[in-house]
Amino acid sequence: MAKTRRSSATMTQPTNRERLCGVFGESYDPEAWSDWRWQMRHRLTRLEHFEAFLRLTDGERRGLTMGAERFAVSVTPHFAALMNPFDPSCPIRRQVVPSSDEFTVSRGDMEDPCGEDHASAVEGLVHRYPDRVLLLALDTCASYCRYCTRSRLVSQGSLDPLPRRMDAILDYLRAHTEVRDVLLSGGDPLLMSDDRLDTLLGSLREIEHIELLRIGSRVPGFLPQRITPELVAVLRRHRVWLSLHFSHPLELTPEVAAACDLLADGGIPLGSQTVLLHGVNDDAAVLKQLFHGLVKNRVRPYYLYQADPVVGTSHLRTSIEKGLEIMSQLRGHTSGYAVPTYVVDAPGGGGKIPIQPETIVGREGETWQLKNWAGKVYTYIDPPAAG
Numbered sequence: 001m002a003k004t005r006r007s008s009a010t011m012t013q014p015t016n017r018e019r020l021c022g023v024f025g026e027s028y029d030p031e032a033w034s035d036w037r038w039q040m041r042h043r044l045t046r047l048e049h050f051e052a053f054l055r056l057t058d059g060e061r062r063g064l065t066m067g068a069e070r071f072a073v074s075v076t077p078h079f080a081a082l083m084n085p086f087d088p089s090c091p092i093r094r095q096v097v098p099s100s101d102e103f104t105v106s107r108g109d110m111e112d113p114c115g116e117d118h119a120s121a122v123e124g125l126v127h128r129y130p131d132r133v134l135l136l137a138l139d140t141c142a143s144y145c146r147y148c149t150r151s152r153l154v155s156q157g158s159l160d161p162l163p164r165r166m167d168a169i170l171d172y173l174r175a176h177t178e179v180r181d182v183l184l185s186g187g188d189p190l191l192m193s194d195d196r197l198d199t200l201l202g203s204l205r206e207i208e209h210i211e212l213l214r215i216g217s218r219v220p221g222f223l224p225q226r227i228t229p230e231l232v233a234v235l236r237r238h239r240v241w242l243s244l245h246f247s248h249p250l251e252l253t254p255e256v257a258a259a260c261d262l263l264a265d266g267g268i269p270l271g272s273q274t275v276l277l278h279g280v281n282d283d284a285a286v287l288k289q290l291f292h293g294l295v296k297n298r299v300r301p302y303y304l305y306q307a308d309p310v311v312g313t314s315h316l317r318t319s320i321e322k323g324l325e326i327m328s329q330l331r332g333h334t335s336g337y338a339v340p341t342y343v344v345d346a347p348g349g350g351g352k353i354p355i356q357p358e359t360i361v362g363r364e365g366e367t368w369q370l371k372n373w374a375g376k377v378y379t380y381i382d383p384p385a386a387g
C-alpha cells in the first residue's frame with residue numbers, strides 16, 4: 001500500500017493511532033502496531049504519556065500523579081486508541097485511566113474483597129470450592145483495570161515468580177485428588193512466553209485427576225496481537241478453555257474479532273466475563289450490544305459480575321438493584337446464549353452467588369406460580385409426590 005503524505009495544507013485530523021505513536025516520537029507503522037511486543041513497549045504508563053494524548057481533567061491528572069503508587073497505571077496503545085481523547089466520560093477511558101475518585105474510601109470497601117489471601121492453600125493458589133482451584137500465575141497485566149479485584153497483588157511485585165512457587169503448587173495439587181479443575185489467572189497468564197506457558201500447562205496436565213484447565217485473560221481485548229497461531233497451538237495442545245474479559249462493545253474491534261476467530265478455529269472453547277461498571281456498561285442496551293457482539297465472535301458470555309468492593313472503586317460501582325433491572329431486560333428478550341449469569345462474589349470469601357430477578361412468585365404445595373420474561377404469571381403443578 002502506497003503511503004500518502006499528509007501536507008500541512010490538506011488538514012485531516014490525525015487518527016488516534018497516529019497521535020499515540022507520536023507520544024513516543026514515532027510515526028504510525030501498521031506492521032509495528034500489529035506486533036504485541038511493540039504494543040507492550042509502547043504502553044502509556046506515565047502522566048506525560050497521557051498528557052500528550054488526552055485532554056485530561058484535573059481529577060485524572062491527580063489520579064495519574066498520586067494514584068499510580070497505589071496501583072500501577074498502564075494502557076496498551078491498542079486499547080488507548082479506542083478512547084475519546086476529549087471526553088472524560090468515555091467508557092474505555094473510565095476503565096483504565098485513574099482519577100482522584102480512587103482516593104475516596106467508601107463504606108464496605110476492602111483490600112481483599114473476595115478473601116483470597118485467607119483461602120490461599122499455598123502462595124498464589126486459592127482453594128475455595130470443593131473441586132477446583134484458582135492459580136495466580138503472575139502479577140502483571142497488559143493494562144490495569146481501575147476496578148481490579150486483585151489490585152493488592154497485581155502490579156505490586158508481591159507474588160514470587162512462578163518457577164519458585166511451582167514445586168509447592170504441584171505438590172499440593174498432586175496431594176489433593178479432589179481437584180479436577182485448575183483456573184489460571186493473575187495477572188494475565190497469556191503474557192507468559194509460549195514456552196513457559198507450554199511448560200506450566202504440561203506440568204499440570206501430568207496430574208491425572210486434573211481434567212479441566214482454563215485461563216482467565218484480558219489479553220484478547222487489551223492486546224489481541226498476542227493471539228498468534230503459535231499461542232493457539234499451545235492452548236490447543238493442552239485442551240484449555242479460555243475466559244475472556246470485555247466491558248464495552250467498543251472493545252470488539254476487527255483485531256479482536258480476528259483473535260477470537262483464531263482461537264475458535266483452533267478449537268478453544270471461549271467464554272467471557274464482564275464486570276458491571278457505573279458509567280461504562282450499567283445500561284441494558286450497551287450490555288445487549290456487547291453480548292450480541294461476543295456471541296457473533298463465538299464467545300459465550302459466562303458471568304456478569306457485580307463489581308467487587310475494592311478500596312477506592314465506589315465511583316465505578318453500581319447497585320445490585322440496577323444489575324437485576326438490567327438482567328430482567330436481557331433474559332427472554334434475547335438469545336439465551338447471549339445472557340450470562342449475574343453473580344456477586346461474596347465479600348469475605350463466600351464465593352460467587354448467582355442472583356436473578358424473582359421468577360417464583362408463589363407456591364402452595366405442589367403448585368408453583370412462575371413469572372415469565374414478559375411479566376405474565378403461569379402455573380406449574382409438580383407430579384404427585386413419590387411414595
Ligand SMILES: *Cc1c(COP(=O)(O)O)cnc(C)c1O
Binds near residue numbers: 126128129132352
Ligand atoms: C471464580 C472462581 C473459581 C471458578 O468458579 P466457577 O464458578 O467454576 O467458574 C474458582 N476459584 C475461585 C477462588 C474463584 O474465585
